[in-house]
Amino acid sequence: MQPASPVVPDMDLPETLFAKDQHKFTPFPAYKANDPEGTVVSRWTFTWMERLQILFGGSVWHSQLTFHHNLQAVKMGTVCPIKNPEAAYDHKLPR
Numbered sequence: 001m002q003p004a005s006p007v008v009p010d011m012d013l014p015e016t017l018f019a020k021d022q023h024k025f026t027p028f029p030a031y032k033a034n035d036p037e038g039t040v041v042s043r044w045t046f047t048w049m050e051r052l053q054i055l056f057g058g059s060v061w062h063s064q065l066t067f068h069h070n071l072q073a074v075k076m077g078t079v080c081p082i083k084n085p086e087a088a089y090d091h092k093l094p095r
Helices: 048-055 085-090
Strands: 002-004 016-018 028-032 043-045
Touching (some): 002 028
């Protein structure tokens, strides 16, 4: 999985490069929205092998370093929350 830029294709939004000077981590561009929640959006792409692994029963794993502090809210999805916020945050999957 690799970070992608522009974060939101077809939109000229300012990007912040996170982990720029942290050699242990992959630097990634993100859009920082000017909203009350402090939303930060990044986009990631998959290699063909990763896509096949997901298609045939693989999982997408998320790890988050908390340094023993509270876990921050995270939303993972396939819909761009900037272009379609209602679909990105209100979509409920059937059980």
